[in-house]
Amino acid sequence: MYASGMSLSHALLGLLAVEPRSGYELTKAFSAELGRYAWQAGHTSIYPELGKLAERGLVEITDEGARGSRTYAVTPDGYAELRDWMLTPRPPKVRNEQVLRMFLISALDPADGLAVLRRIAEYTEVEGAELRRLMQDAPSEIPAGPDGFGYLAAEYGIRQYEAVHGWARWAIEKLEARADAEPA
Amino acid sequence: MYASGMSLSHALLGLLAVEPRSGYELTKAFSAELGRYAWQAGHTSIYPELGKLAERGLVEITDEGARGSRTYAVTPDGYAELRDWMLTPRPPKVRNEQVLRMFLISALDPADGLAVLRRIAEYTEVEGAELRRLMQDAPSEIPAGPDGFGYLAAEYGIRQYEAVHGWARWAIEKLEARADAEPA
DNA sequence: TAATTCATGTAAATCGTTACATGATTAT
DNA sequence: ATAATCATGTAACGATTTACATGAATTA
Numbered sequence: 224m225y226a227s228g229m230s231l232s233h234a235l236l237g238l239l240a241v242e243p244r245s246g247y248e249l250t251k252a253f254s255a256e257l258g259r260y261a262w263q264a265g266h267t268s269i270y271p272e273l274g275k276l277a278e279r280g281l282v283e284i285t286d287e288g289a290r291g292s293r294t295y296a297v298t299p300d301g302y303a304e305l306r307d308w309m310l311t312p313r314p315p316k317v318r319n320e321q322v323l324r325m326f327l328i329s330a331l332d333p334a335d336g337l338a339v340l341r342r343i344a345e346y347t348e349v350e351g352a353e354l355r356r357l358m359q360d361a362p363s364e365i366p367a368g369p370d371g372f373g374y375l376a377a378e379y380g381i382r383q384y385e386a387v388h389g390w391a392r393w394a395i396e397k398l399e400a401r402a403d404a405e406p407a
Numbered sequence: 408m409y410a411s412g413m414s415l416s417h418a419l420l421g422l423l424a425v426e427p428r429s430g431y432e433l434t435k436a437f438s439a440e441l442g443r444y445a446w447q448a449g450h451t452s453i454y455p456e457l458g459k460l461a462e463r464g465l466v467e468i469t470d471e472g473a474r475g476s477r478t479y480a481v482t483p484d485g486y487a488e489l490r491d492w493m494l495t496p497r498p499p500k501v502r503n504e505q506v507l508r509m510f511l512i513s514a515l516d517p518a519d520g521l522a523v524l525r526r527i528a529e530y531t532e533v534e535g536a537e538l539r540r541l542m543q544d545a546p547s548e549i550p551a552g553p554d555g556f557g558y559l560a561a562e563y564g565i566r567q568y569e570a571v572h573g574w575a576r577w578a579i580e581k582l583e584a585r586a587d588a589e590p591a
Numbered sequence: 592t593a594a595t596t597c598a599t600g601t602a603a604a605t606c607g608t609t610a611c612a613t614g615a616t617t618a619t
Numbered sequence: 620a621t622a623a624t625c626a627t628g629t630a631a632c633g634a635t636t637t638a639c640a641t642g643a644a645t646t647a
Contacts, residue, residue: 237514245597256510262504262506262507266599271601272634290599291643292599309508309512317446318447319502323418323446326440328559329559365513379506379509390562390566401551429625451608452607473616475626
């Protein structure tokens with residue numbers, strides 16, 4: 224039933240399964256951690272997709288508030304669809320510009336490659352430190368309800384930045400060693 | 408000039424900057440590490456994109472071989488475009504189903520969430536071990552030329568798997584602690 | 592009252608995937 | 620001979636982005 228480009232629908236089902244929200248609030252979620260590490264989407268794809276999910280009975284409008292806002296929640300069918308997608312392994316599909324740049328570093332001449340690596344090492348350090356600072360004030364257990372989401376995500380981000388930072392430093396060392404060995 | 412969904416063109420420029428190749432060989436590169444961690448693409452998008460890059464003078468055909476195969480190489484303009492893309496920071500765009508699943512774990516009930524996490528912990532261990540085994544036979548310096556590419560990529564993959572594995576084990580512990588604290 | 596934020600939408604263009612299609616060369 | 624691999628392409632459909640558009644409620 225599902226073609227494979229359709230993860231937006233599952234992202235929406237997942238967010239709504241955590242907590243009912245409006246299209247506007249969903250849009251904000253995508254511009255936070257979710258969009259940063261996992262899946263990005265703008266309101267122009269979110270609103271039509273909510274309509275399709277509602278047509279298929281996977282979400283429903285549970286509340287209408289000020290300024291025409293509509294709160295959506297997952298239906299039992301929607302939760303079943305989400306659960307199936309989460310538990311069924313599928314061949315992973317990836318599209319990450321940042322990682323693409325890392326892979327293409329060896330296509331540049333060494334000086335340019337080093338410049339790119341140094342920038343990566345720097346921003347991963349800055350961003351990682353910021354996330355770590357945020358997590359210090361957080362509780363030591365996964366919060367129940369909606370906040371558990373951000374908790375898992377933040378820790379993922381920290382470890383992600385640390386890994387990329389370590390890799391960049393490793394690559395810089397390797398590249399510098401090669402530059403020393405074969406001088407231009 | 409460039410709209411932002413256009414990283415395929417830069418992936419192609421990068422691969423061709425490392426080494427001239429045919430569309431068929433480029434397609435194979437995308438089904439290896441590149442497609443696994445950074446950017447996936449099939450031959451049906453690669454061939455038309457090569458045509459467009461050639462029209463714009465960023466790549467050129469340098470050889471035609473058996474079975475109608477055409478070898479492409481980057482032109483100086485193409486290298487300039489690649490360099491600019493590599494060195495100019497842009498807001499990152501991410502789309503990764505695997506990571507999306509990780510983020511949505513707290514949307515499932517704890518038993519399902521644990522099942523997903525355990526699968527993640529397992530496959531990251533298996534895949535990481537396999538890559539590490541491959542890297543043991545590799546030289547201790549970045550190989551010059553085309554092989555440098557795979558070297559950087561493999562090390563990236565190893566660190567990536569380790570990071571996700573560590574995160575999954577951390578999350579499993581946290582979830583189990585919560586399950587103990589608030590029994591159903 | 593002016594600016595900002597909240598809140599939703601449509602249309603055109605671009606991009607990507609799936610399905611379909613063809614034929615040459617090499618290995619068994 | 621047959622199967623597998625090499626090598627390229629097109630067309631239809633689906634997904635995504637960019638640009639355009641509107642208006643209500645809140646804050647300064």
